[in-house]
Amino acid sequence: TYVVIENCIACKYTDCVEVCPVDCFYEGENMLVIHPDECIDCGVCEPECPADAIRPDTEPDMEKWVEFNRKYSESWPVILAKKDPLPNYEERDGEDGKMEKYFS
Ligand code: SF4
Ligand code: F3S
Numbered sequence: 644t645y646v647v648i649e650n651c652i653a654c655k656y657t658d659c660v661e662v663c664p665v666d667c668f669y670e671g672e673n674m675l676v677i678h679p680d681e682c683i684d685c686g687v688c689e690p691e692c693p694a695d696a697i698r699p700d701t702e703p704d705m706e707k708w709v710e711f712n713r714k715y716s717e718s719w720p721v722i723l724a725k726k727d728p729l730p731n732y733e734e735r736d737g738e739d740g741k742m743e744k745y746f747s
Contacts, residue, residue: 644679644700645689646708651675651696652741654732657725659688659697670722671715673729673745678716679709694736 647659651674659675660668667681668688677688679700689697700709729735 644682644684644709644712645677645686645697646679646700646705646712647674647676648696648698648708649742650694650737651692652745653729653735653738654694654696656693656728656732657722658691658693660722661725662687662691666721666723667716668722669716669719671719675722676712676715676719679713681716 653673655674664685665681665683667678668675
């Protein structure tokens with residue numbers, strides 16, 4: 644599976660949604676996640692993310708992100724169309740400590 648990681652938080656560009664052939668992105672207030680059981684590993688979303696926030700779970704230390712994506716994809720609604728990014732997405736792209744600010 645592919646997963647959405649920290650830098651999506653507070654940016655949420657949503658370019659990824661446009662290219663996913665199986666509509667497996669789910670939308671929270673501040674970020675998106677991928678449902679790991681629905682993702683078919685096609686990889687087309689990874690280069691589309693301007694925030695470089697999508698990764699294959701074959702990279703090191705991705706277990707926590709798979710669990711995070713699984714957890715929230717089961718409670719957030721599916722997102723099917725691109726929308727405007729969050730306010731200040733440019734300034735916040737690359738900011739440190741987003742997880743602590745939003746998910747602790
Ligand atoms: Fe969708 Fe493919 Fe990205 Fe998985 S890897 S989320 S199936 S676009
Ligand atoms: Fe997030 Fe990147 Fe998609 S910032 S909403 S994973 S395009």
